[in-house]
Amino acid sequence: MAYAQVVLSSSYDSLSFNKVGFRQPKGLSSFLVNSRINEDKQIHTSMEMQRDNGSITKDHSRLKVPHVLTVAGSDSGAGAGIQADLKACAARGVYCSTVITAVTAQNTVGVQGGNIVPEDFVAKQLRSVLSDMQVDVVKTGMLPSTGIVKVLRQSLAEFPVRGLVVDPVMVSTSGDVLAGPSILTVFREELLPMADIVTPNLKEASALLGLKLETVSHMRSAAKLLHDMGPRNVLVKGGDLPDSSDAIDIFFDGDNIFELRSSRIKTRNSHGTGCTLASCIAAELAKGSSMLQAVKAAKCFVESALGYSRDIVIGNGPQGPFDHLLRLKRNIHHSSGKHGFDPSDLFLYAVTDSRMNKRWGRSISEAVKAAIEGGATIIQLREKDIETRDFLEAAKSCLEICRSRGVPLLINDRVDVALACDADGVHVGQSDMPARAARSLLGPEKIIGVSCKTPEQAEQAWINGANYIGCGGVYPTNTKATNLTIGLDGLKAVCLASKLPVVAIGGISASNAGSVMGINVPNLKGVAVVSTLFDRECVLTETGNLHSVLTEVTSRVS
Ligand SMILES: Cc1ncc(COP(=O)(O)OP(=O)(O)O)c(N)n1
Ligand SMILES: Cc1ncsc1CCOP(=O)(O)O
Numbered sequence: 228m229a230y231a232q233v234v235l236s237s238s239y240d241s242l243s244f245n246k247v248g249f250r251q252p253k254g255l256s257s258f259l260v261n262s263r264i265n266e267d268k269q270i271h272t273s274m275e276m277q278r279d280n281g282s283i284t285k286d287h288s289r290l291k292v293p294h295v296l297t298v299a300g301s302d303s304g305a306g307a308g309i310q311a312d313l314k315a316c317a318a319r320g321v322y323c324s325t326v327i328t329a330v331t332a333q334n335t336v337g338v339q340g341g342n343i344v345p346e347d348f349v350a351k352q353l354r355s356v357l358s359d360m361q362v363d364v365v366k367t368g369m370l371p372s373t374g375i376v377k378v379l380r381q382s383l384a385e386f387p388v389r390g391l392v393v394d395p396v397m398v399s400t401s402g403d404v405l406a407g408p409s410i411l412t413v414f415r416e417e418l419l420p421m422a423d424i425v426t427p428n429l430k431e432a433s434a435l436l437g438l439k440l441e442t443v444s445h446m447r448s449a450a451k452l453l454h455d456m457g458p459r460n461v462l463v464k465g466g467d468l469p470d471s472s473d474a475i476d477i478f479f480d481g482d483n484i485f486e487l488r489s490s491r492i493k494t495r496n497s498h499g500t501g502c503t504l505a506s507c508i509a510a511e512l513a514k515g516s517s518m519l520q521a522v523k524a525a526k527c528f529v530e531s532a533l534g535y536s537r538d539i540v541i542g543n544g545p546q547g548p549f550d551h552l553l554r555l556k557r558n559i560h561h562s563s564g565k566h567g568f569d570p571s572d573l574f575l576y577a578v579t580d581s582r583m584n585k586r587w588g589r590s591i592s593e594a595v596k597a598a599i600e601g602g603a604t605i606i607q608l609r610e611k612d613i614e615t616r617d618f619l620e621a622a623k624s625c626l627e628i629c630r631s632r633g634v635p636l637l638i639n640d641r642v643d644v645a646l647a648c649d650a651d652g653v654h655v656g657q658s659d660m661p662a663r664a665a666r667s668l669l670g671p672e673k674i675i676g677v678s679c680k681t682p683e684q685a686e687q688a689w690i691n692g693a694n695y696i697g698c699g700g701v702y703p704t705n706t707k708a709t710n711l712t713i714g715l716d717g718l719k720a721v722c723l724a725s726k727l728p729v730v731a732i733g734g735i736s737a738s739n740a741g742s743v744m745g746i747n748v749p750n751l752k753g754v755a756v757v758s759t760l761f762d763r764e765c766v767l768t769e770t771g772n773l774h775s776v777l778t779e780v781t782s783r784v785s
């Protein structure tokens with residue numbers, strides 16, 4: 228690790244707060260700033276404030292965030308342009324600011340219209356961002372007038388940045404022209420010489436060179452010719468090459484030429500791939516990658532995002548946008564189409580046990596299918612004696628079954644497995660990963676259940692961001708060794724204290740489920756069972772029986 232000490236002074240060094248909480252400048256003071264450059268080449272600064280005339284001083288930690296500024300056009304359909312750049316940077320964990328050069332009216336059919344932002348206003352936006360924010364890398368997209376290119380050039384001369392990625396946007400993916408021929412000269416003479424990398428597609432490289440490019444060998448020559456125009460690196464994208472099963476791009480760094488291949492994803496949803504690729508390159512450079520690493524990471528990201536989005540439907544035109552954040556399908560399929568957690572899903576909670584299922588000669592997915600057919604409203608895979616790899620495979624096939632039937636699937640204990648298969652959530656106990664840590668790994672949308680035997684644990688589960696509580700063992704059980712039995716009184720005490728919905732567990736069967744639900748506390752939403760369903764010959768019948776009892780008893784008590 229390298230350390231650098233810098234002395235700064237500022238009129239905002241020491242802050243005090245007036246009664247309504249406004250920040251007020253409070254005289255000059257000096258800071259000792261320790262800038263630490265760690266192995267990842269990310270810069271962290273921690274400030275030690277010195278005392279200033281007895282005012283309250285604080286330790287501030289300031290984290291320099293990798294920052295890309297995109298200078299591009301707005302796409303109203305949000306598949307390409309500024310909107311794609313924002314999403315790509317967000318997906319790569321990089322802050323993205325924006326200077327808008329044009330506003331287009333476009334959708335999945337094509338470009339219906341456009342308005343160029345006046346040069347002086349582009350200049351104003353550039354100054355606003357570059358004079359204030361610590362931009363690492365600038366990425367350009369649609370630069371619709373020669374004046375705008377000149378303005379950019381002047382701004383970068385005044386406020387230099389670490390890198391410039393030029394995506395020479397001239398023609399949209401729908402074939403609409405986004406920059407006229409007059410722009411070619413200024414691209415060649417003014418923009419390319421400043422660029423750290425230029426990323427033309429076949430049409431753009433052909434236009435820049437005045438040549439028709441149709442083969443990989445043409446692309447190789449084009450990369451060298453474009454390099455002669457001044458950019459330090461060139462990526463000629465071969466996405467439009469006919470008859471190729473791979474997406475082949477040619478990368479040239481001035482010394483070596485690389486043929487980069489990724490699989491060509493067959494999808495209509497490829498609008499905005501060029502903008503995204505260039506933004507990802509910029510994002511990786513901002514994080515400290517080398518150029519070749521950045522290009523490879525960006526290609527890999529685009530390939531995965533296209534693969535994930537291949538069948539999503541947005542718009543009616545021939546070219547749809549894709550899902551940069553790889554989340555949209557999850558929401559479509561999430562539980563029974565409902566968003567977030569629905570406490571009524573706890574009604575008949577089936578918890579698997581592979582030893583029991585093995586004993587009765589069935590696989591985990593057969594057991595899950597039968598439980599859902601019998602009326603289970605939520606499934607937990609509780610597989611204690613299974614290899615991680617087998618657990619993940621089983622979880623994936625159960626997830627397919629559950630998703631197609633609108634039933635949430637949770638994983639017991641193993642947050643890693645839940646993450647790897649994109650399950651709907653996890654159930655954790657008092658000695659498993661704390662709910663708060665699980666929440667930060669799984670994000671706000673996933674379901675987290677916590678086992679609680681006391682009101683204090685119930686309070687903590689709520690504080691930690693759980694969605695529900697599993698409370699028991701209500702009755703003695705052979706399924707979980709040395710488990711404390713808390714009885715119906717213990718269950719009631721937890722339910723009354725809990726701000727979260729509760730499901731009862733432990734020794735529950737069709738013969739005592741009535742007594743459990745009969746405690747008649749509004750936040751007791753159902754029962755969770757293992758042996759009653761899975762240590763029996765017919766899972767479907769047993770689940771059906773328990774379902775009838777629960778339906779009967781809840782209609783009576785409510
Ligand atoms: C719904 C539900 N409630 C409680 C538990 C028990 O979880 P835990 O205390 O972590 O014990 P194990 O199941 O991991 O042995 C549960 N699994 N489900
Ligand atoms: C996992 C668990 N946690 C508390 S009791 C229990 C076991 C429940 O199994 P069964 O329904 O067979 O009693």
Ligand SMILES: [Mg+2]
Pocket residue numbers: 639640654655656659
């Ligand atoms: Mg556990």
